[in-house]
Amino acid sequence: MTQSVKPEVPPRAGNEHPVEFSMIMASAVHDMKNSLGMLLHSLDELRRELPDQTAESRMNTLRYEAERVHGDLVQLLGLYRLDQDSLSARLEEHYLPDFIEAQMARHKPLLDGHCITPDIAVGPLSGYFDADLLAGVINDTVNNAIRYTRKRIRISAFQRENMLVIQVADDGAGYPDAMLDTTRQIPTSIDFQQGHTRLGLFFAREIARLHRNGDRYGYIQLSNGGPLGGGVFEILLP
């Protein structure tokens, strides 16, 4: 008679400590985001203390990349909260000149580094939106525009067909055709195969959709040409 040995099944850790992986991810992202905040702060200080022009372009790269990662992390956290169903747009009336100015001030070091003076065309206009959520979208878009423009950026806000439009335009090469196409489709997934996951666009679309007035929803639009001949990003809010 052979003695059979019953294979021992290792206990599954997940069952004993039901800590959701996504929550661990979210905490880690949160932590990284705060660290990057410190890093950006130090970078700005360093730039102020070292007026030496020789490092300017490398400083710009550092600033841009750090800001990009920071923005991604902020949006990742946003997506997590969307997924947890705990994110809802808190609409309030905001005065657009103040709002846009606050967003642009954040990019001043990088704009200066690239010798870009942004063209801001915002009338004394108020709009209804969630300032925290929209700030994330605008930050990401502006950071992107600074990276891809030649020398000009124009940010404007206006009313068009009963929608509030916030537009960011540049004089760069514009969006590749593939990107213009995908935005026409309803976003379903993020393509991780490509170098650019377009997390930012996906998030922008979701944020726009959270803005609702009656049966009208917000949306985003990408196009080329526009006032400066480059890429044009528009978020339209009802």
Added chain:
Amino acid sequence: MVARSDSNTASVIDYSRLRVLVVDDFENFRLSMRQMLRSMGVGHIDACSDGPAAVQACTYEAFDVVLCDYNLGAGKNGQHVLEELRHRKLLRRTSLFIMVTAETSREMVMGAREYQPDGYLTKPINQAALNQRLGALLQQRAALKPINREIDLENYPKAISLCTRLLPEQPRYRTWILKTLSDLYYQVGDYSHARRIYEDVLQSRDIAWAQLGLGRILIAEQRYPEAIDTLQSLLEKQPDLIEAYDQLAQALKLGGKPGAAQKVLARAAELSPNAILRQKQLARLAAQNQDPENASSAWRRTVELGAHSIHDHPDHYLGLARSLSDLAEDDDSDSGRSHATEAIKTLKLITKRFPDAEDAQATGRWLEARVHWGQNRQAEADAIISEVVGTEVSGSVDCELELARTLFTLDRKQEAKTRLYALSRRYEGDAQVQAEIDALLDEPVSFRKRLKARRLTRQGIRAFESGQLRKAAEAFREALELVPDHIALNLNLIQVHLKAMDSTPDAARVTECRRCLERVADLPENHPQQRRFQALKSKVESLP
């Protein structure tokens, strides 16, 4: 960067006269903040590294702007500082408190309840961002200063008329003025004007603050079902709007649904676990709902959060000890023992943290005696209680009620009653105190017995209503074995017998009726059950 077209609101800020306090635990952040403020031309800049120092600084000097980091390391955080400054009125409304944070503002706001900062600054902060944000906030403050000055002076009617005047002149601050105006109307009790603002806003848009305000007005007008509807529909749209849970819980509680109210508050406390006042509210509600498990955990959290808060109070420690004592009573299992140990440890903290709170310390001692008794340590309990035997009624109402509760538990019923009667005489005109005394006299027993008696009472009432008189009498009788002096219960049993004897008198029933009447014979004149007692008494006396 922007050419302002509404230049009538843009006044020039004189930075050289500005007094600014920077609070941050990182030295290099304080330094760079100082540098940035100085390059803006700010005349007076102070800095400190922790919460107590910030409060201290504001005690001696009136700052125009406090730039306070949220995360200040161990100890008080930025929210604690803000609460303490506002609570102690060390910060005028005409000043600015700006919370500096690495988080998004949403997460910060979740913690706050009564006290919200005037603005947020998100790290990383650069010179341009500081210029822009501080400039915009100072400009707003300047434009609204007349209103805030009157609010500081608590001159609300004047503030209201200023709001209505500035509203058309300041389209840029429309939302701020509307919120403030509706809040002022609420404060002075003019609900119809407040309501009109909310309804106007809601007409054009689904705006959360207006719907929340409407809910609050409906509560003030005691229209609870409508308030509940309004707030529930708001929460369906905005499940992260903590203030709406608070208001909904309030509406449910006042609308006679304390159980549902507790659930709603528990959800809010789960979403935002750091607001001490909400935890306290939850703890109280759970205690009222005879739910010592949840009461003790909410009180425990309240005590923890009190460590750095201006809202720390001996009542929290007493509340925790009381619910633990309920849990531990007559429970000699491990969990019963550990509840008792925690209760006594909690009570010891009162003496340590509130050395001057004599009344709370005394209350704590009576509670301690009860905990000992519940763990079969009669000698310890008697030793504590012996010091009070034969003394005059001298403590606060809460202290005396606690003592009476303990005396009942320790089987010293007569002493308990004597003290309660004395207390009742001392607070003759105070309906609230009388009600508390009556409630204690009705049910001077342990938590578990009280719960059982209440369950039996409900069963009895249901049986009575469906005409099952024998079942009703049994339930009331059984409940009376637990709480023999319960006024309403005795009267209930009499009522059952009277109904059963509609056609045929029954000697045994009459005897029991008389026994019930005897038990409640010394009912005070002003007791709420007095009229019912008199009516039933004359009916029983007229029986053959």
